Amino acid sequence: MDQFRTALLENEHSGQAVNQPERDTRQIIVDTAERFFRDIGYQKTTVADIAKSLRMSPANVYRFFDSKKAINEAVLERYKREQEEAIIAIADQDRPAADRLLEILITSFRLNAARFAGHARMQEMVCAAMEESWDAILAHIERFDAVLRRVVADGTARGEFRAIEPAHATGCIRTAMIRFMHPLLISQCECIPGPSAEEMIAFILSSLEARPERS
Structure with a gap:
């Protein structure tokens, strides 16, 4: 070394x-x-x-x-800012909410997978941040949730999504996508049988979709 x-x-x-x-x-x-x-x-x-x-x-x-911790926070802040700017740009587009939500989730997955999957040393950096800088991690999660919540609320208002409380839906979406979002779980869950990111996103969108009322 x-x-x-x-x-x-x-x-x-x-x-x-x-x-x-x-x-x-x-x-x-x-x-x-x-x-x-x-x-x-x-x-x-x-x-x-x-x-x-x-x-x-x-x-x-x-x-x-x-401190070295502060430097690590600055490195991670760059990564978080890149992801947040990407998903905000998607959320701002004039497209169906379902299309935007799909792209936000798949973009977040691909950015994290490209940066952390199979890169043990980069995962080590994230572990340190989770132990030493949880407030910074939590702030990123809250900003991510705010973007999702806005898109879900828009989809509900337009009648694309069924009537659902946006904050509740956002928490469910994030929880469902955790293995595809968390820098460590992306690698650790790779050999555990389960749906692909694309399949999970399709399931999420199906659960949100507005359906005609039965007579």
């Missing part, structure tokens, strides 16, 4: 971080930390590693982030 750290440090010394002084220093630190977390893992990465790769002192890194 020390060989990986040495190689990464050497690569960072020759990279763009020290050659682009116009870039925001906080962003440079986050970029570098993300590469370390991905290549050698969150637990094995030290603030000294990040500082050395940028030819900075650890004290200088601490001017921008008060």
Whole structure:
């Protein structure tokens, strides 16, 4: 593992971080930390590693982030922001609510699967965040729920979905999709028999669909 750290440090010394002084220093630190977390893992990465790769002192890194935990939160914030911006853009479209909900759920699954499935070191970073930064994780869940709730409410108002309390429906949807959304469960549940993400989404949409009243 020390060989990986040495190689990464050497690569960072020759990279763009020290050659682009116009870039925001906080962003440079986050970029570098993300590469370390991905290549050698969150637990094995030290603030000294990040500082050395940028030819900075650890004290200088601490001017921008008060701890490694804060750096990890910034890395995850980037991921969460990417997902949130994507699903908000979908929710804002002038399309049937069912189409938007389907795309929101499949987009969220694919983004998380691409980033975390089969990447143990990235999952380690998430585990650390869940232990050390639960408030930040909870805030992301609440923002995700707010987008779902808006789409469900719109679908109900348009008569696409059956009459249902949007907050209740949102909680049910998130719970049904947990194995396809949670960065750790995406990998851990892969060998457990069950529906695919697409099949689960189809089931959710079917359960929401408005049906003619029986005479």
